[in-house]
Amino acid sequence: MxxxxxxxxxxxxxxxxxxxxxxxxxxxxxxxxxxxxxxxxxxxxxxxxxxxxxxxxxxxxxxxVPIRRFLTDTQWTPLFADAHYGILPLACGTMVTAAVGCLVALPLGTIVAIYLSEYAPYWVREFGKPFLELLSSVPTVVYGYFALLFVTPLLQKIIPGLPGFNMLSAGIVIGVMIIPYVSSVSEDAMRSVPMHLREASYAAGGTRLQTALRVVVPPAFSGIASAYILGFSRAIGETMVVAVAAGMQPNLTWDPREPAETITAYIVQVSLGDLPHGSVGYQTIFAAGLTLMLMTLAFNVAGYFLRKRFREVY
Amino acid sequence: MARPLAVSPGLLRRKMIDRGFEILGILACLLGALALLALLWDLASDGAGRLSWEFLTSFPSRRAGSAGILSAWVGSALIMLVTALAAVPLGVAAGVYLEEYAPKNWLTALIEINIANLAGVPSIVYGLLALGLFVYQLHLGQSVLTAGLTLALLILPVVIITTREAIRAIPGHIREAAYALGATQWQVVKDHILPYSAGGIMTGVIIGLSRAIGETAPLITIGALTFIAFLPPPPFSAELPFLSLAWLKSSFTVLPIQMFNWISRPQPEFHHNAAAAGLVLMAMALSMNALGITVRYRYRKRIKW
Missing domain, CATH: 1.20.5 (Single alpha-helices involved in coiled-coils or other helix-helix interfaces)
Structure with missing residues (x-):
């Protein structure tokens, strides 16, 4: 006191x-x-x-440009005398390259994540993870070089008649680039599943694969879904690989073997030229950028609800 | 004699599948490694012949044989300097606020969600922001300053997130001990939190910068020129006040843009230049990454709570 x-x-x-x-x-x-x-x-x-x-x-x-024409016109020729402002060819190119990238990255990234989390001995995980993450620290313009001058010639031997610029090789290289995003985040999600669940599964006679697929993946699914969404957002926003390797010609097609231009590549193409500030041509890159943002946002919102639907709490 | 415990064919099959998946996993990891090696080999076989002292000290040229990357790597270095000077104080301050000061309210939640979302914004969108804001609203021009600030905005989320992680790793009793001795909040931050988290923060900054140095798209968007055959004015001058900031307003090119420019040309000679520039760029980016990982590793070993 x-x-x-x-x-x-x-x-x-x-x-x-x-x-x-x-x-x-x-x-x-x-x-x-x-x-x-x-x-x-x-x-x-x-x-x-x-x-x-x-x-x-x-x-x-x-x-x-009325918004209806922007969304429905099937040609994108804003810098020609006969100007068309249809975002569809660019959006289509973006979706096709991103889809090819995800077809490469999601299966491979998931397999790598399951292997590193459930199978690999300690030292493999400690060295393997940072090594794979190097894949995502390679500058994207270097990946563009790789796609144009290594992957495309390689693919041309398998697919005769493949043009020098195509969405396939750009998409594959984007896929390689985003493997670490997918595998790293998925692996973190799987490792945070409590050990006793695995032990129960092993005690009941489950193999490592059965344990991984039926016991570890379901509760980790919300984290794995975030990894997929992250990977897909990266693929949509990737610029230099497609600007170098996919060609810079708007092309409304779903065939990945053809050349096409993505939204990001169009912004690069216009920026390389010298468009006067305030002209319609200058404004197109902002409209294209807005479309890109809205596409990313849509996938993130979808991912949010997906995660909510599958969330499991201990 | 009793038969040994029967092994059901189902179990054998399950074990085979299990082993098969293990091999698949190893192959998938090797595929990633193989892609990286193929990329390095491709660059080296195309570009190693062009690497020389002359290549590093020459300006770009119309003739592939005498072109070099002097203006490009000087530009990259200056822009990294501006980026670090802008992003580090801002990012660290934001991280400190969110970990040590922020009250639990809707505004803090908004800031946190916002930072997570910013990390997912495509880099080219930052270029559009910089074009509209820095170039045309603030009239900073297509300069080293604009480029450095653009990349600073780009790596800000990385710096904030790693600062927060580094601070979160400091146990609470350190803070409590300092408060118990009568330290103010800022004294705790300045004398304890920042020194103990410096290693982790540095890792984040280095990894952020290694990402920034390879960024091409946002700098093309703000209108970086691709052919620059001069250096920015030097930062030191003979007259008073000895320091000059004219280089901030200079136009510039950077390594990735120079490389992109050479790839876009049809002649194979220029592709060899591109590969050589790519090798220099990879060496810079990967060595910064390795440095970041080393700092993190050594720092983790040194500190035991």
């Missing part, structure tokens, strides 16, 4: 004797906290900036 009251007396005496010291310290703390808060808020400002720039330029674009 006495000690409490004497320390209170001391605090009162100190506040009276040195009024500025505490106040200064408190205001300094507040200023620092405010500065840190604004740093954290800056990320929200970036999002607002992205959304408002895309909307602002797209709105003026949609004043010259």
């Amino acid at each position: 006495t000690s409490t009251s004497s320390s209170t007396h001391f605090a009162v005496w100190r506040a009276a004797a040195f009024p500025t010291r505490d106040n200064r310290r408190r205001s300094k703390e507040l200023v620092i906290q405010g500065a840190l808060f604004f740093a954290a808020l800056s990320s929200v400002l970036i999002t607002l900036g992205i959304v408002s720039i895309l909307l602002y330029e797209s709105l003026s674009f949609f004043q010259t």
